[in-house]
Amino acid sequence: MNPTEIIQNSKRNKRIGLITSILDEPNFQPISQLINIFKSPDYKIILITVIEGFNKFSKNSHIIVDNVKYQKGGHFFKRILKALRIQIILGLKLIRHNRDVDVWFSIFGNDLFIPTLIAKLTKKKIIHIIAGSLSITANFRKSGLSQIFEILTRLTYLISDNLIVYSSNIIEEYRLGFFRNKIRIAPHHIIDPKEFFLKTPIELRKVIVGFVGRLNAEKGIMEFIETIKILSKEKIDFIIIGNGPSYYQNHINRLLLKDKFSQKIEYIPWVELNKLNDYYNKLKLLVTPSFHEGLPNVLITAMAAGTPVLCTKVGAIPDVISEGYNGFLLENNNPLNISKKILDILKRDDLNIISKNEIEFIITKFSLDNIRKKYMTILNETEKTHK
Numbered sequence: 001m002n003p004t005e006i007i008q009n010s011k012r013n014k015r016i017g018l019i020t021s022i023l024d025e026p027n028f029q030p031i032s033q034l035i036n037i038f039k040s041p042d043y044k045i046i047l048i049t050v051i052e053g054f055n056k057f058s059k060n061s062h063i064i065v066d067n068v069k070y071q072k073g074g075h076f077f078k079r080i081l082k083a084l085r086i087q088i089i090l091g092l093k094l095i096r097h098n099r100d101v102d103v104w105f106s107i108f109g110n111d112l113f114i115p116t117l118i119a120k121l122t123k124k125k126i127i128h129i130i131a132g133s134l135s136i137t138a139n140f141r142k143s144g145l146s147q148i149f150e151i152l153t154r155l156t157y158l159i160s161d162n163l164i165v166y167s168s169n170i171i172e173e174y175r176l177g178f179f180r181n182k183i184r185i186a187p188h189h190i191i192d193p194k195e196f197f198l199k200t201p202i203e204l205r206k207v208i209v210g211f212v213g214r215l216n217a218e219k220g221i222m223e224f225i226e227t228i229k230i231l232s233k234e235k236i237d238f239i240i241i242g243n244g245p246s247y248y249q250n251h252i253n254r255l256l257l258k259d260k261f262s263q264k265i266e267y268i269p270w271v272e273l274n275k276l277n278d279y280y281n282k283l284k285l286l287v288t289p290s291f292h293e294g295l296p297n298v299l300i301t302a303m304a305a306g307t308p309v310l311c312t313k314v315g316a317i318p319d320v321i322s323e324g325y326n327g328f329l330l331e332n333n334n335p336l337n338i339s340k341k342i343l344d345i346l347k348r349d350d351l352n353i354i355s356k357n358e359i360e361f362i363i364t365k366f367s368l369d370n371i372r373k374k375y376m377t378i379l380n381e382t383e384k385t386h387k
Helices: 003-010 025-037 076-100 113-121 136-139 146-159 170-171 177-182 223-228 245-254 273-280 297-304 334-344 352-366 368-385
Strands: 016-023 044-052 063-067 103-109 125-129 162-165 183-187 208-212 237-241 265-268 285-288 310-314 328-330
Touching: 003 016, 016 025, 025 044, 025 103, 025 368, 063 076, 076 113, 103 328, 103 368, 113 125, 125 368, 146 177, 146 265, 162 170, 162 177, 162 310, 162 368, 177 183, 208 273, 223 237, 223 245, 223 334, 237 273, 245 265, 273 297, 273 352, 285 297, 285 334, 297 310, 297 352, 310 334, 328 334
Parallel strands: 016 044, 016 103, 044 063, 103 125, 125 162, 162 183, 208 237, 208 285, 237 265, 285 310, 310 328
Antiparallel strands: none
């Protein structure tokens, strides 16, 4: 039985509920990928979310979107009260849609203890997809909420039916050993070979090294900027794509004002998803020097475009990249180490082989059928185990 038949037979006339916490535009792609996994003409998806630009999902006829309005900002205690209010509202909306949902999935909702508790009290199954660690992110951003997130996350995981992580490496990194019995491994990243593909062979590309992603501390943007400074005398150009707090944008803009960097760096705050493949095909190497990751979409999409990648050993990345075969790994993200590794990679004469290897790996591992099959197995197992 193929994955589509599994969906149609096991979920006919049923609905999947998706619930998220507060999100913004960079999170559209993971949500869209998750929706595609469960997409079928035989049932609809109910999405309860706190997301800017949620109308993007409202246009799909098989999705019912129930959005919560949210205004960012405020002092420490005001943010806590806002977060509590959001959780209560999400819980009430969950109750409203409960009779039309068999299983709830939560993504980017590690701290959604109240909605999770309500799901359990109303005898609904709920599976949390762990896309990152809120407590680690809050700690990097010095928001003062890391301990609160850690407590809420642990309580949420404790009462969930199942947890999904991208790889076994994340179990240790996020200290999830206590929940091992309810953890299942399955990425939700899906690659469409018509969207991300090789256009320009690696040997025909100029020597351009890129960074693509959010400009914040945990993504290692400052380490990448320092790396550019170290490599300023090398015949290497750089592209930075991403937006974020003005603090990081100002660092980039100050570099652009200096003569020796003005012609070497191209900074683009935002690129539409349908144009991102063109930029990947300009790069000789993509660098992701993150301190903390789940499994970055940038990594998967760049590899599908045949762009060699250099990443830190965090999150699920070591389970995707095999050093020297389909990419490269950093032992740490010290700028001196990054710059040395970049120079070593650019000297290699086998980047075309690595490009070929990563395309074959990504297209196979992250095909829609492969990912859908993993999720349907988890879904069916959850329904049987927790009846």
